[in-house]
Amino acid sequence: MSRTCTIAELAREFGVTTRTIRFYEDRGLITPLREGQRRVYRSRDRVRLRLIMRGKRLGFSLEEIREMIDIYDTDRSEVAQLLLVLDRIAQRRANLVERQHDIATMLGELDELEGHCASLLREKEVGTSRPVRASG
Amino acid sequence: MSRTCTIAELAREFGVTTRTIRFYEDRGLITPLREGQRRVYRSRDRVRLRLIMRGKRLGFSLEEIREMIDIYDTDRSEVAQLLLVLDRIAQRRANLVERQHDIATMLGELDELEGHCASLLREKEVGTSRPVRASG
DNA sequence: CTTTACCTTAACGTAAACGTCAAGTAGGCT
DNA sequence: AGCCTACTTGACGTTTACGTTAAGGTAAAG
Incomplete structure (x- = not known):
């Protein structure tokens, strides 16, 4: 190193x-x-x-990132500071968990759309005797 | 509605x-x-x-969001378009999964830090005759 | 008719997160 | 000594994502 x-x-x-x-x-x-x-x-x-x-x-904005870094940097020699850190950790965690849910929602929507597309695709393949050739 | x-x-x-x-x-x-x-x-x-x-x-930037919306908006009447949509879905998913990992890493680090703080706090509480705050 | 409230386009302002010079310094090579 | 390279501190430029007037249209209420 x-x-x-x-x-x-x-x-x-x-x-x-x-x-x-x-x-x-x-x-x-x-x-x-x-x-x-x-x-x-x-x-x-x-x-x-x-x-x-x-x-x-x-x-995250640089300001938010600075706040995160502050969590790691805070003096941990006093009880008050420790409690402060624990509180900030809880807030950060809540924020991150929200994001996780947003991502899960997006992934779910993508799954749904993919399923829809896949079934459409199967329909089209069934209809054609030969591979992909579509036209009036 | x-x-x-x-x-x-x-x-x-x-x-x-x-x-x-x-x-x-x-x-x-x-x-x-x-x-x-x-x-x-x-x-x-x-x-x-x-x-x-x-x-x-x-x-996500507005431009990225526009690209996502485009995925949902793309015409799905032709096979080529369907394949395009499926490809974009895969890319989006990969991106989201990366973010999930980043979040998981952050949450892990927060857990670690929290554990450290909690044990520091316990040490301090042992030394005091009157407990600062008890939980769990 | 005037006021009030909500809408419109257009244009300039701004904070964040850098990019892009400009001008100067400090150390190494020949 | 002269040049090159990597570093330094400004300071102005740029893009994104809006905020903030400006200047006016429309429709119901007083």
Whole structure:
């Protein structure tokens, strides 16, 4: 495991531009170390970026993603903070479960449509003595 | 069930602005009837809007949502079109299944974190004479 | 007829999430 | 020393998905 890397390496690794990574930093999603001027990324940052990309695939805004990251970042030394984290986890979970239902609904509708199409297709195949040739 | 309705009624029903609905029409996502100048929406349009809202919740762009709607709209009288629809269905399904996995991963991570927090909390509660909060 | 309420198109404004220069710096090669 | 490459910080441009006036049409109510 490469301990640290440059911004260009990280960008290649995740298939994004360096501009994107700097933008995420600007929005407080990543906080790399510095070696003089240059940014130095560690596995910690790679984990973050993975979280970010996953969040993006699911359509979360960067702000929402920042909130998720905050959950992992919150200080867990005090009871109040722990309770806060548990509360946020519950909210996130509820949100994700909603999405799961939306996806399940969509998949169900696709199944239905597919079944319809398949049966239409069978009808057409039965009607033709030879393979696909349709016309008046 | 009200067969038709105005743009304002539809907007209230779905909790969006009329501007939003007109914008969706502009992008080819909805095509209401007209009574003179005015738009008239039927259950067909309501179904569309439900599809749109669901797509938005899942983070799909309006363009992607338009493509989904196209799947349902494609002419199914010809075999070639049916095969096209089946192909698109497969692609959509693959996409949705990917999202399901992303969500499952996130939920798993939340479970893990929750477990960690819960055990930290138990440690702290053991140390206190008066319990902070008990459950389960 | 005027007000009120709802509708229309058209056009400009805006926040998010970057893309795309521009101009400068720092280290390595020859 | 000169050049190349990779990095840096701006700062303006772009697309998406609407918000927000502007400017007006229509139909019932007062």
